[in-house]
Amino acid sequence: MGTFIAIVLAAVLTNNFITVKTYGICPFLGVSKKTSSAFGMGIAVTVVMVLATLVTYPIYTYVMVPLGFEFLEIIFFIFIIASLVQMLEVIIRKISPSLYNAMGVYLPLITTNCAVLGVAELVIGDMSSILGEGVAMNIGWAAAYALFAGVGFTLVMVIMSGLREKLNCYKTHKALAGFPIAMVTACFICMAFAVFSYIR
Protein backbone atom coordinates (compact mmCIF):
# COMPACT_ATOMS: atom_id res chain seq x y z
CA MET A 1 0.00 0.00 0.00
CA GLY A 2 2.80 2.41 0.89
CA THR A 3 4.52 1.69 -2.38
CA PHE A 4 1.30 2.32 -4.26
CA ILE A 5 0.81 5.72 -2.62
CA ALA A 6 4.46 6.56 -3.28
CA ILE A 7 3.99 5.72 -6.96
CA VAL A 8 0.81 7.80 -7.22
CA LEU A 9 2.36 10.85 -5.57
CA ALA A 10 5.60 10.55 -7.52
CA ALA A 11 4.00 10.02 -10.91
CA VAL A 12 1.25 12.63 -10.62
CA LEU A 13 2.87 15.38 -8.56
CA THR A 14 6.54 15.21 -7.61
CA ASN A 15 7.89 13.66 -10.82
CA ASN A 16 5.21 14.91 -13.18
CA PHE A 17 6.11 14.10 -16.76
CA ILE A 18 5.60 17.59 -18.15
CA THR A 19 6.59 19.92 -15.35
CA VAL A 20 9.53 18.03 -13.88
CA LYS A 21 10.81 15.57 -16.48
CA THR A 22 9.81 17.66 -19.53
CA TYR A 23 8.68 14.63 -21.55
CA GLY A 24 5.84 14.96 -24.04
CA ILE A 25 6.12 18.71 -24.59
CA CYS A 26 5.06 18.60 -28.27
CA PRO A 27 1.41 17.64 -27.55
CA PHE A 28 1.51 19.82 -24.43
CA LEU A 29 2.18 22.91 -26.56
CA GLY A 30 0.47 21.77 -29.74
CA VAL A 31 -2.87 20.36 -28.59
CA SER A 32 -3.58 22.54 -25.55
CA LYS A 33 -5.57 25.30 -27.21
CA LYS A 34 -8.96 23.83 -26.25
CA THR A 35 -9.86 21.97 -23.06
CA SER A 36 -11.82 19.25 -24.86
CA SER A 37 -8.97 18.38 -27.21
CA ALA A 38 -6.42 18.58 -24.41
CA PHE A 39 -8.47 16.13 -22.35
CA GLY A 40 -8.89 13.77 -25.32
CA MET A 41 -5.15 13.84 -25.99
CA GLY A 42 -4.39 13.21 -22.33
CA ILE A 43 -6.67 10.18 -22.18
CA ALA A 44 -5.26 8.80 -25.43
CA VAL A 45 -1.69 9.20 -24.15
CA THR A 46 -2.60 7.53 -20.84
CA VAL A 47 -4.15 4.52 -22.59
CA VAL A 48 -1.20 4.08 -24.94
CA MET A 49 1.31 4.52 -22.10
CA VAL A 50 -0.31 1.78 -19.99
CA LEU A 51 -0.64 -0.63 -22.92
CA ALA A 52 2.90 0.07 -24.14
CA THR A 53 4.32 -0.58 -20.68
CA LEU A 54 2.28 -3.77 -20.33
CA VAL A 55 3.82 -5.05 -23.58
CA THR A 56 7.37 -3.70 -23.45
CA TYR A 57 8.15 -4.48 -19.80
CA PRO A 58 7.60 -8.29 -20.05
CA ILE A 59 9.29 -8.45 -23.45
CA TYR A 60 12.33 -6.68 -22.05
CA THR A 61 12.54 -8.67 -18.81
CA TYR A 62 11.60 -12.13 -20.04
CA VAL A 63 12.84 -12.14 -23.63
CA MET A 64 15.52 -9.51 -24.24
CA VAL A 65 17.48 -9.77 -20.98
CA PRO A 66 17.79 -13.62 -20.96
CA LEU A 67 18.76 -13.65 -24.63
CA GLY A 68 21.26 -10.83 -24.06
CA PHE A 69 20.17 -8.22 -26.56
CA GLU A 70 19.26 -5.35 -24.30
CA PHE A 71 21.16 -3.02 -26.62
CA LEU A 72 18.34 -3.31 -29.17
CA GLU A 73 15.79 -1.86 -26.74
CA ILE A 74 15.26 1.42 -28.63
CA ILE A 75 14.51 -0.29 -31.94
CA PHE A 76 12.25 -2.88 -30.28
CA PHE A 77 10.36 -0.36 -28.16
CA ILE A 78 9.66 2.12 -30.92
CA PHE A 79 8.42 -0.70 -33.12
CA ILE A 80 6.19 -2.13 -30.42
CA ILE A 81 4.73 1.32 -29.69
CA ALA A 82 4.17 2.14 -33.37
CA SER A 83 2.42 -1.16 -34.11
CA LEU A 84 0.43 -0.93 -30.87
CA VAL A 85 -0.87 2.51 -31.82
CA GLN A 86 -1.81 1.28 -35.30
CA MET A 87 -3.60 -1.74 -33.85
CA LEU A 88 -5.43 0.37 -31.27
CA GLU A 89 -6.60 2.71 -34.00
CA VAL A 90 -8.05 -0.16 -36.07
CA ILE A 91 -9.70 -1.77 -33.03
CA ILE A 92 -11.28 1.44 -31.76
CA ARG A 93 -12.58 2.32 -35.21
CA LYS A 94 -14.21 -1.12 -35.45
CA ILE A 95 -15.68 -1.29 -31.93
CA SER A 96 -16.78 2.25 -31.20
CA PRO A 97 -16.90 4.86 -33.97
CA SER A 98 -17.95 7.59 -31.50
CA LEU A 99 -14.90 6.94 -29.32
CA TYR A 100 -12.81 6.93 -32.48
CA ASN A 101 -14.11 10.37 -33.40
CA ALA A 102 -13.28 11.69 -29.94
CA MET A 103 -9.86 10.06 -29.49
CA GLY A 104 -8.79 8.57 -32.81
CA VAL A 105 -7.46 11.78 -34.30
CA TYR A 106 -4.81 11.99 -31.58
CA LEU A 107 -3.59 8.42 -31.94
CA PRO A 108 -1.25 8.81 -34.95
CA LEU A 109 0.44 11.73 -33.18
CA ILE A 110 1.24 9.55 -30.18
CA THR A 111 3.76 7.30 -31.95
CA THR A 112 6.34 10.06 -31.93
CA ASN A 113 5.51 11.21 -28.41
CA CYS A 114 8.43 11.14 -26.02
CA ALA A 115 6.19 10.44 -23.03
CA VAL A 116 5.30 6.94 -24.25
CA LEU A 117 8.85 5.87 -25.12
CA GLY A 118 10.02 7.72 -22.01
CA VAL A 119 7.85 5.70 -19.62
CA ALA A 120 8.86 2.44 -21.33
CA GLU A 121 12.52 3.37 -20.85
CA LEU A 122 11.99 4.58 -17.28
CA VAL A 123 10.34 1.45 -15.91
CA ILE A 124 13.18 -0.79 -17.12
CA GLY A 125 15.72 1.55 -15.56
CA ASP A 126 16.47 2.26 -11.91
CA MET A 127 13.20 2.98 -10.10
CA SER A 128 14.40 2.41 -6.52
CA SER A 129 14.10 6.10 -5.59
CA ILE A 130 10.35 5.94 -6.24
CA LEU A 131 9.54 2.41 -5.11
CA GLY A 132 11.52 2.66 -1.88
CA GLU A 133 14.07 0.27 -0.42
CA GLY A 134 13.67 -3.46 -0.92
CA VAL A 135 10.68 -3.34 -3.25
CA ALA A 136 11.33 -5.22 -6.46
CA MET A 137 9.99 -3.86 -9.71
CA ASN A 138 7.31 -5.95 -11.35
CA ILE A 139 4.81 -5.55 -14.14
CA GLY A 140 2.07 -4.36 -11.77
CA TRP A 141 4.13 -1.46 -10.43
CA ALA A 142 5.28 -0.66 -13.96
CA ALA A 143 1.69 -0.45 -15.20
CA ALA A 144 0.63 1.59 -12.16
CA TYR A 145 3.49 4.02 -12.74
CA ALA A 146 2.54 4.37 -16.41
CA LEU A 147 -1.14 4.88 -15.53
CA PHE A 148 -0.49 7.61 -12.99
CA ALA A 149 2.16 9.28 -15.12
CA GLY A 150 -0.58 9.52 -17.76
CA VAL A 151 -2.98 10.95 -15.19
CA GLY A 152 -0.40 13.58 -14.26
CA PHE A 153 0.10 14.36 -17.94
CA THR A 154 -3.66 14.80 -18.46
CA LEU A 155 -3.90 17.01 -15.36
CA VAL A 156 -1.24 19.43 -16.60
CA MET A 157 -2.69 19.39 -20.13
CA VAL A 158 -6.12 20.38 -18.81
CA ILE A 159 -4.70 23.13 -16.55
CA MET A 160 -2.67 24.50 -19.45
CA SER A 161 -5.61 24.46 -21.88
CA GLY A 162 -7.78 26.32 -19.37
CA LEU A 163 -5.15 29.02 -19.01
CA ARG A 164 -4.67 29.26 -22.77
CA GLU A 165 -8.41 29.61 -23.37
CA LYS A 166 -8.40 32.58 -21.01
CA LEU A 167 -5.24 33.92 -22.62
CA ASN A 168 -6.96 34.08 -26.01
CA CYS A 169 -9.13 36.92 -24.71
CA TYR A 170 -6.15 39.23 -24.36
CA LYS A 171 -3.97 40.89 -26.94
CA THR A 172 -0.28 40.02 -26.79
CA HIS A 173 2.70 41.52 -28.60
CA LYS A 174 3.23 40.05 -32.05
CA ALA A 175 6.58 38.49 -31.17
CA LEU A 176 5.16 36.92 -28.00
CA ALA A 177 1.96 35.54 -29.55
CA GLY A 178 1.69 31.78 -29.96
CA PHE A 179 4.44 29.58 -28.54
CA PRO A 180 6.40 32.14 -26.46
CA ILE A 181 3.43 33.19 -24.34
CA ALA A 182 2.40 29.54 -23.97
CA MET A 183 5.87 28.74 -22.65
CA VAL A 184 5.80 31.63 -20.18
CA THR A 185 2.43 30.27 -18.99
CA ALA A 186 3.96 26.80 -18.70
CA CYS A 187 6.73 28.34 -16.59
CA PHE A 188 4.17 29.40 -13.99
CA ILE A 189 2.56 25.95 -13.97
CA CYS A 190 6.01 24.45 -13.42
CA MET A 191 6.66 26.80 -10.53
CA ALA A 192 3.36 25.78 -8.95
CA PHE A 193 4.26 22.10 -9.37
CA ALA A 194 7.76 22.67 -7.98
CA VAL A 195 6.10 23.16 -4.59
CA PHE A 196 5.17 19.47 -4.59
CA SER A 197 8.83 18.50 -4.57
CA TYR A 198 8.75 19.12 -0.81
CA ILE A 199 6.58 16.01 -0.40
CA ARG A 200 8.79 13.30 1.02
Place this chain on the structure above:
Amino acid sequence: MNKYKKITLDGLIYQNPTFMLVLGTCPTLGLINSAYSSLGMGLTVLVILTLSNIIISALRKVIPGAVRIPCYIVIIATLVTFARMCLEKFLPDLYDSLGGFLALIVVNCIILGRAEAFANKHTVAESAVDGIANGLGFTFALTLMGIICEFFGNGSLFGLQIMEFKIGMLSKPAGAFLVYGLCIAVFVYCIDCFERAKRVKANKLARENLLKEAA
Protein backbone atom coordinates in the same frame (compact mmCIF):
# COMPACT_ATOMS: atom_id res chain seq x y z
CA MET B 1 25.97 27.27 -55.14
CA ASN B 2 23.09 29.61 -54.37
CA LYS B 3 20.92 26.58 -53.66
CA TYR B 4 23.24 25.39 -50.89
CA LYS B 5 23.42 28.89 -49.41
CA LYS B 6 19.62 28.98 -49.22
CA ILE B 7 19.46 25.55 -47.57
CA THR B 8 22.07 26.59 -45.02
CA LEU B 9 20.40 29.91 -44.20
CA ASP B 10 17.00 28.20 -43.91
CA GLY B 11 18.33 25.60 -41.51
CA LEU B 12 20.32 28.04 -39.42
CA ILE B 13 18.01 31.06 -39.24
CA TYR B 14 14.80 31.34 -41.24
CA GLN B 15 13.56 27.84 -40.42
CA ASN B 16 15.64 27.24 -37.33
CA PRO B 17 14.18 24.02 -35.89
CA THR B 18 14.25 25.27 -32.30
CA PHE B 19 13.26 28.93 -32.55
CA MET B 20 11.15 29.18 -35.70
CA LEU B 21 9.53 25.74 -36.01
CA VAL B 22 9.58 24.85 -32.27
CA LEU B 23 10.45 21.19 -32.89
CA GLY B 24 12.35 18.84 -30.61
CA THR B 25 11.21 20.67 -27.50
CA CYS B 26 11.58 17.86 -24.95
CA PRO B 27 15.39 17.52 -25.00
CA THR B 28 15.68 21.30 -25.30
CA LEU B 29 13.71 21.98 -22.14
CA GLY B 30 15.19 19.03 -20.28
CA LEU B 31 18.84 19.80 -20.93
CA ILE B 32 19.30 23.55 -21.15
CA ASN B 33 20.03 23.82 -17.43
CA SER B 34 23.65 22.99 -18.28
CA ALA B 35 25.66 24.33 -21.22
CA TYR B 36 27.78 21.17 -21.48
CA SER B 37 24.88 18.76 -21.79
CA SER B 38 23.01 21.01 -24.22
CA LEU B 39 26.10 21.32 -26.44
CA GLY B 40 26.55 17.53 -26.28
CA MET B 41 22.91 16.95 -27.16
CA GLY B 42 23.15 19.40 -30.06
CA LEU B 43 26.22 17.73 -31.52
CA THR B 44 24.75 14.23 -31.09
CA VAL B 45 21.61 15.32 -32.95
CA LEU B 46 23.79 17.02 -35.60
CA VAL B 47 25.63 13.76 -36.34
CA ILE B 48 22.50 11.59 -36.29
CA LEU B 49 20.51 14.06 -38.39
CA THR B 50 23.23 14.33 -41.04
CA LEU B 51 23.70 10.56 -41.26
CA SER B 52 19.96 9.84 -41.35
CA ASN B 53 19.44 12.50 -44.04
CA ILE B 54 22.23 10.98 -46.16
CA ILE B 55 20.97 7.40 -45.76
CA ILE B 56 17.33 8.29 -46.36
CA SER B 57 18.02 10.39 -49.44
CA ALA B 58 20.28 7.66 -50.83
CA LEU B 59 17.48 5.13 -50.33
CA ARG B 60 14.63 7.40 -51.41
CA LYS B 61 14.03 5.49 -54.68
CA VAL B 62 14.12 2.11 -52.89
CA ILE B 63 11.81 2.77 -49.92
CA PRO B 64 8.16 2.24 -50.92
CA GLY B 65 5.97 5.25 -50.21
CA ALA B 66 3.33 3.46 -48.16
CA VAL B 67 5.72 2.18 -45.47
CA ARG B 68 8.23 5.02 -45.52
CA ILE B 69 7.65 6.21 -41.93
CA PRO B 70 8.46 2.80 -40.33
CA CYS B 71 11.53 2.58 -42.57
CA TYR B 72 12.72 6.01 -41.44
CA ILE B 73 12.10 5.08 -37.82
CA VAL B 74 14.21 1.91 -38.17
CA ILE B 75 17.07 3.86 -39.74
CA ILE B 76 16.92 6.56 -37.05
CA ALA B 77 16.60 4.04 -34.20
CA THR B 78 19.65 2.15 -35.48
CA LEU B 79 21.68 5.36 -35.62
CA VAL B 80 20.55 6.32 -32.12
CA THR B 81 21.56 2.90 -30.81
CA PHE B 82 25.02 3.34 -32.35
CA ALA B 83 25.33 6.85 -30.93
CA ARG B 84 24.30 5.59 -27.50
CA MET B 85 26.93 2.83 -27.55
CA CYS B 86 29.64 5.25 -28.73
CA LEU B 87 28.82 7.82 -26.05
CA GLU B 88 28.65 5.17 -23.33
CA LYS B 89 32.11 3.93 -24.32
CA PHE B 90 33.96 7.15 -25.13
CA LEU B 91 32.17 9.98 -23.26
CA PRO B 92 30.63 8.38 -20.15
CA ASP B 93 30.12 11.70 -18.33
CA LEU B 94 28.13 13.13 -21.26
CA TYR B 95 26.19 9.86 -21.43
CA ASP B 96 25.21 10.27 -17.78
CA SER B 97 24.23 13.92 -18.12
CA LEU B 98 22.03 13.25 -21.17
CA GLY B 99 20.20 10.48 -19.29
CA GLY B 100 16.92 9.36 -20.78
CA PHE B 101 16.96 12.03 -23.47
CA LEU B 102 19.58 10.10 -25.44
CA ALA B 103 17.12 7.31 -26.19
CA LEU B 104 14.42 9.87 -26.88
CA ILE B 105 16.36 11.29 -29.86
CA VAL B 106 14.58 8.59 -31.84
CA VAL B 107 11.25 10.38 -31.37
CA ASN B 108 12.78 13.83 -31.89
CA CYS B 109 10.52 15.51 -34.44
CA ILE B 110 13.43 17.37 -36.10
CA ILE B 111 15.02 14.19 -37.47
CA LEU B 112 11.80 12.58 -38.70
CA GLY B 113 10.60 15.98 -39.92
CA ARG B 114 13.69 16.61 -42.05
CA ALA B 115 13.51 13.06 -43.43
CA GLU B 116 9.88 13.52 -44.41
CA ALA B 117 10.06 17.13 -45.59
CA PHE B 118 13.49 17.25 -47.22
CA ALA B 119 15.59 14.09 -47.53
CA ASN B 120 13.06 12.02 -49.45
CA LYS B 121 12.81 14.63 -52.24
CA HIS B 122 16.40 15.84 -52.64
CA THR B 123 19.82 14.54 -53.64
CA VAL B 124 22.34 13.14 -51.19
CA ALA B 125 24.57 16.25 -51.22
CA GLU B 126 21.66 18.61 -50.62
CA SER B 127 20.32 16.44 -47.81
CA ALA B 128 23.74 16.30 -46.17
CA VAL B 129 23.98 20.10 -46.26
CA ASP B 130 20.44 20.37 -44.91
CA GLY B 131 21.24 17.95 -42.09
CA ILE B 132 24.37 19.85 -41.10
CA ALA B 133 22.59 23.23 -41.30
CA ASN B 134 19.61 22.11 -39.22
CA GLY B 135 21.85 20.33 -36.75
CA LEU B 136 23.99 23.45 -36.37
CA GLY B 137 20.86 25.56 -35.93
CA PHE B 138 19.67 23.20 -33.19
CA THR B 139 23.12 23.12 -31.54
CA PHE B 140 23.42 26.91 -31.68
CA ALA B 141 20.00 27.43 -30.12
CA LEU B 142 20.52 24.83 -27.41
CA THR B 143 23.99 26.07 -26.48
CA LEU B 144 22.84 29.68 -26.38
CA MET B 145 20.00 28.86 -24.01
CA GLY B 146 22.22 26.47 -22.06
CA ILE B 147 24.73 29.26 -21.47
CA ILE B 148 21.99 31.69 -20.37
CA CYS B 149 20.34 29.18 -18.03
CA GLU B 150 23.59 27.91 -16.54
CA PHE B 151 25.13 31.36 -16.09
CA PHE B 152 22.14 32.88 -14.32
CA GLY B 153 20.80 29.71 -12.74
CA ASN B 154 24.02 28.26 -11.41
CA GLY B 155 26.61 31.03 -11.75
CA SER B 156 28.87 28.85 -13.87
CA LEU B 157 29.78 28.27 -17.52
CA PHE B 158 30.48 24.74 -18.81
CA GLY B 159 30.95 23.63 -15.22
CA LEU B 160 33.38 26.44 -14.38
CA GLN B 161 32.20 28.48 -11.38
CA ILE B 162 32.23 32.19 -12.24
CA MET B 163 30.06 34.03 -9.76
CA GLU B 164 28.23 33.45 -6.51
CA PHE B 165 24.96 35.10 -7.54
CA LYS B 166 22.39 32.64 -8.81
CA ILE B 167 18.67 32.48 -9.58
CA GLY B 168 17.80 28.93 -8.64
CA MET B 169 14.60 28.86 -10.68
CA LEU B 170 16.52 29.14 -13.96
CA SER B 171 18.19 25.77 -13.51
CA LYS B 172 14.78 24.08 -13.05
CA PRO B 173 12.26 23.19 -15.82
CA ALA B 174 10.29 26.34 -14.95
CA GLY B 175 13.26 28.53 -15.82
CA ALA B 176 13.89 26.47 -18.96
CA PHE B 177 10.34 27.19 -20.14
CA LEU B 178 10.76 30.90 -19.37
CA VAL B 179 14.14 31.25 -21.11
CA TYR B 180 12.99 29.21 -24.12
CA GLY B 181 9.83 31.29 -24.54
CA LEU B 182 11.63 34.61 -24.22
CA CYS B 183 14.42 33.46 -26.58
CA ILE B 184 11.84 32.56 -29.24
CA ALA B 185 10.21 35.96 -28.81
CA VAL B 186 13.52 37.83 -29.13
CA PHE B 187 14.61 35.72 -32.12
CA VAL B 188 11.31 36.24 -33.95
CA TYR B 189 11.41 39.95 -33.17
CA CYS B 190 14.98 40.34 -34.49
CA ILE B 191 14.19 38.44 -37.70
CA ASP B 192 11.07 40.57 -38.14
CA CYS B 193 13.05 43.81 -37.77
CA PHE B 194 15.76 42.51 -40.11
CA GLU B 195 13.21 41.55 -42.77
CA ARG B 196 11.47 44.88 -42.44
CA ALA B 197 14.76 46.79 -42.81
CA LYS B 198 15.59 44.70 -45.88
CA ARG B 199 12.18 45.42 -47.38
CA VAL B 200 12.46 49.17 -46.71
CA LYS B 201 15.91 49.21 -48.31
CA ALA B 202 14.65 47.31 -51.36
CA ASN B 203 11.68 49.68 -51.72
CA LYS B 204 13.95 52.72 -51.45
CA LEU B 205 16.28 51.30 -54.10
CA ALA B 206 13.38 50.56 -56.41
CA ARG B 207 11.99 54.07 -55.98
CA GLU B 208 15.36 55.66 -56.71
CA ASN B 209 15.74 53.57 -59.84
CA LEU B 210 12.26 54.56 -60.93
CA LEU B 211 13.00 58.24 -60.36
CA LYS B 212 16.27 57.94 -62.26
CA GLU B 213 14.48 56.33 -65.17
CA ALA B 214 11.81 58.98 -65.13
CA ALA B 215 14.46 61.69 -65.13
